Amino acid sequence: MTRDEAIIKKHTEDVYKYGFTTDIDQERAEVGLNEDTIRYISAKKNEPKWLLDWRLKAFDVWKKMESPDWAHLNISAIDYQSISYYASSKKKQYNSIDEVDPEILKTYEKLGIPLEEQKMLAGVAVDYVMDSDSVFTTFKEKLSEAGVIFCSISEAVQEHPELVKKYLGTVVPQRDNYFAALNSAVFSDGSFVYIPKGVRCPMELSTYFRINERNTGQFERTLIIADAGSHVSYLEGCTAPMRDENQLHAAVVELVALEDAEIKYSTVQNWYPGDENGKGGIYNFVTKRGLCGGARSKISWTQVETGSAITWKYPSVVLRGDDSVGEFYSVALTNNRQQADTGTKMIHMGKNTKSTIVSKGISAGRSENCYRGLVRISPTAENARNFTQCDSLLIGGECGAHTFPYIENKNNSAIIEHEASTSKVSDDQLFACQQRGIDSEKAVGMIVNGFCKEVFRELPMEFAVEAGKLLEVSLEGAVG
Amino acid sequence: MSLLQVTNLHATVGAQDEQKAILKGLNLTVNPGEVHAIMGPNGSGKSTLANVLSGRPGYTVTEGSMHLADADLAELEPHERAQIGLFLAFQYPVEIPGVSNMEFLKASVDSLARARGEDQTNTATFIKHIRQLATSVDLDPQFLKRGVNEGFSGGEKKRNEIMQLLLLEPKLAILDETDSGLDIDALQVVAEGVNRYKSENNGVVLITHYQRLLDYIVPDFVHVLADGKIIQSGDKSLALELEDKGYAWLT
Numbered sequence: 255m256t257r258d259e260a261i262i263k264k265h266t267e268d269v270y271k272y273g274f275t276t277d278i279d280q281e282r283a284e285v286g287l288n289e290d291t292i293r294y295i296s297a298k299k300n301e302p303k304w305l306l307d308w309r310l311k312a313f314d315v316w317k318k319m320e321s322p323d324w325a326h327l328n329i330s331a332i333d334y335q336s337i338s339y340y341a342s343s344k345k346k347q348y349n350s351i352d353e354v355d356p357e358i359l360k361t362y363e364k365l366g367i368p369l370e371e372q373k374m375l376a377g378v379a380v381d382y383v384m385d386s387d388s389v390f391t392t393f394k395e396k397l398s399e400a401g402v403i404f405c406s407i408s409e410a411v412q413e414h415p416e417l418v419k420k421y422l423g424t425v426v427p428q429r430d431n432y433f434a435a436l437n438s439a440v441f442s443d444g445s446f447v448y449i450p451k452g453v454r455c456p457m458e459l460s461t462y463f464r465i466n467e468r469n470t471g472q473f474e475r476t477l478i479i480a481d482a483g484s485h486v487s488y489l490e491g492c493t494a495p496m497r498d499e500n501q502l503h504a505a506v507v508e509l510v511a512l513e514d515a516e517i518k519y520s521t522v523q524n525w526y527p528g529d530e531n532g533k534g535g536i537y538n539f540v541t542k543r544g545l546c547g548g549a550r551s552k553i554s555w556t557q558v559e560t561g562s563a564i565t566w567k568y569p570s571v572v573l574r575g576d577d578s579v580g581e582f583y584s585v586a587l588t589n590n591r592q593q594a595d596t597g598t599k600m601i602h603m604g605k606n607t608k609s610t611i612v613s614k615g616i617s618a619g620r621s622e623n624c625y626r627g628l629v630r631i632s633p634t635a636e637n638a639r640n641f642t643q644c645d646s647l648l649i650g651g652e653c654g655a656h657t658f659p660y661i662e663n664k665n666n667s668a669i670i671e672h673e674a675s676t677s678k679v680s681d682d683q684l685f686a687c688q689q690r691g692i693d694s695e696k697a698v699g700m701i702v703n704g705f706c707k708e709v710f711r712e713l714p715m716e717f718a719v720e721a722g723k724l725l726e727v728s729l730e731g732a733v734g
Numbered sequence: 735m736s737l738l739q740v741t742n743l744h745a746t747v748g749a750q751d752e753q754k755a756i757l758k759g760l761n762l763t764v765n766p767g768e769v770h771a772i773m774g775p776n777g778s779g780k781s782t783l784a785n786v787l788s789g790r791p792g793y794t795v796t797e798g799s800m801h802l803a804d805a806d807l808a809e810l811e812p813h814e815r816a817q818i819g820l821f822l823a824f825q826y827p828v829e830i831p832g833v834s835n836m837e838f839l840k841a842s843v844d845s846l847a848r849a850r851g852e853d854q855t856n857t858a859t860f861i862k863h864i865r866q867l868a869t870s871v872d873l874d875p876q877f878l879k880r881g882v883n884e885g886f887s888g889g890e891k892k893r894n895e896i897m898q899l900l901l902l903e904p905k906l907a908i909l910d911e912t913d914s915g916l917d918i919d920a921l922q923v924v925a926e927g928v929n930r931y932k933s934e935n936n937g938v939v940l941i942t943h944y945q946r947l948l949d950y951i952v953p954d955f956v957h958v959l960a961d962g963k964i965i966q967s968g969d970k971s972l973a974l975e976l977e978d979k980g981y982a983w984l985t
Contacts, residue, residue: 704832
């Protein structure tokens with residue numbers, strides 16, 4: 255067996271360590287998708303009529319659309335009629351952590367999520383989402399003192415309908431794409447954040463999402479609004495239990511930054527990637543987009559993607575305000591049969607707008623890892639600047655790395671830079687480490703972490719450590 | 735007990751169906767406190783010897799044995815060989831972008847300590863120590879922050895190897911043509927480092943093409959390797975004779 259084969263073999267023997275299910279009473283919608291399903295969801299959530307109409311309009315649009323096939327992904331057909339579009343734990347609201355189903359708490363414990371006390375001490379408000387409903391929200395009071403609204407989107411629909419109505423769908427319209435339309439029709443829950451004018455959010459906001467119920471698609475919808483001169487950092491972490499069948503996840507995240515506002519959105523995604531033969535795993539079709547609506551606003555996406563069987567995700571920034579700034583920092587690791595088609599879009603419209611893209615793709619096993627990015631400079635975007643760096647790292651000889659950068663420039667004053675590299679973890683590098691007493695597993699971890707350093711630097715401290723560990727876990731037994 | 739005992743070593747290189755025999759019954763004994771120089775024409779198996787001893791993938795031992803103190807090297811993984819005190823200064827040190835020299839060396843020192851059941855060096859002490867060592871081999875301590883060998887010149891890479899030798903203080907140091915491509919100043923720095931490392935408890939195997947290095951590191955024994963075997967051994971004067979006459983009269 256050659257070294258590469260050994261690497262691949264060890265990789266494929268990795269076992270997803272978060273593979274377990276939680277046994278709790280759940281309420282769910284009938285399997286299948288039609289207008290009644292949407293009415294059912296909307297009624298369950300006691301939604302106003304305008305939102306039901308909005309959902310139905312999205313459903314209409316979705317029916318006329320086709321699943322996109324331009325990505326470098328091999329996806330078996332999804333039967334949308336075999337999915338249940340709503341699941342929620344029967345017990346609804348909790349005043350204290352003691353009321354939360356102990357099974358749920360046990361789940362979080364197994365995931366190693368630093369729960370309640372630790373989290374509170376660390377000063378992080380956590381909005382847990384178990385399947386479709388928010389189960390527990392902490393630190394609400396402290397946030398409301400600052401005027402910050404941080405709640406589930408269902409709650410926001412009830413409590414702050416004017417804000418939801420004003421911004422929902424303004425960054426990602428219903429007809430934006432197939433999966434966004436689907437999400438708009440059936441979205442279950444997600445987070446809502448509003449930071450008032452001039453307020454610096456007193457803590458990092460964090461949400462853990464988890465798909466739990468068998469056969470339940472999760473359609474998360476998140477809306478974050480940073481009013482003029484405000485600042486917020488939002489952390490999202492995901493992991494899901496082991497499943498045999500594929501699970502669909504089609505989320506939409508919309509960010510709105512008004513004048514001088516700044517939003518930093520960080521994701522660590524570690525959903526079940528499927529087994530070594532590509533059986534099971536999460537289908538992750540995500541539309542994430544931010545609008546730098548006001549002058550001098552800034553939106554920064556940082557993502558560490560290690561999970562899911564299929565990742566289709568392009569967190570983007572529309573730079574409408576003059577002097578606004580968009581950033582995208584990404585690490586995408588694929589292993590075994592995983593497929594990722596991910597990247598970003600930077601749409602420059604305002605004057606002196608700037609964007610930075612740093613993408614690090616790591617492929618191992620027989621996975622396919624693809625960067626797809628668009629930099630568009632509109633005629634109105636005087637003196638726009640973009641810098642893009644795309645690096646790929648290959649481990650073993652059966653994986654693939656692809657880069658599809660699109661540049662559309664309609665303004666002569668623009669400066670656009672693109673750098674790309676592809677490298678391989680070489681046997682010589684591994685041997686050099688081993689010869690200094692470092693075993694090959696640790697060596698691969700060190701090399702991969704070094705490769706991702708520029709992105710990890712952008713993560714909040716707490717996540718940076720987690721992300722480093724996550725890569726090492728994902729590469730456990732990578733080489734023999 | 736001898737430090738290194740190589741007996742009737744046969745080794746091949748290459749994949750299973752196209753193996754090529756390189757070492758064909760090599761014998762070598764290195765005792766503590768000794769410096770052995772291994773010389774020989776191109777393709778005689780000098781580097782292969784270094785690679786086989788250190789366990790580089792791609793080489794297969796087909797016959798014979800090799801021991802470091804009482805450990806059978808053939809039974810150990812490359813990193814385990816390093817952990818029991820075998821060090822190879824590479825002929826072509828490899829670049830590892832993104833991993834800083836400092837991080838790499840701390841990981842190395844920690845791995846060795848862990849394997850030996852020793853306490854880990856505290857980071858501040860480590861940094862101070864490694865900075866001194868860098869300066870002692872004429873490397874700007876700024877190099878420690880850069881990726882391993884990333885953008886280093888040939889001479890800097892070799893001095894980095896010697897700095898690692900001084901840091902890790904192995905039982906046995908194998909230097910694979912560390913002198914090649916060095917100017918006379920760098921050569922002296924390298925030689926000075928090796929002399930500093932040398933003690934009555936450890937051993938050095940110098941693989942070299944040229945007598946030049948042996949002006950600075952005086953060997954106790956000089957061996958001539960040809961066609962996978964040691965065909966002549968002697969003291970330092972043998973190296974001078976080789977310089978004078980070449981290898982042809984021996985082979």
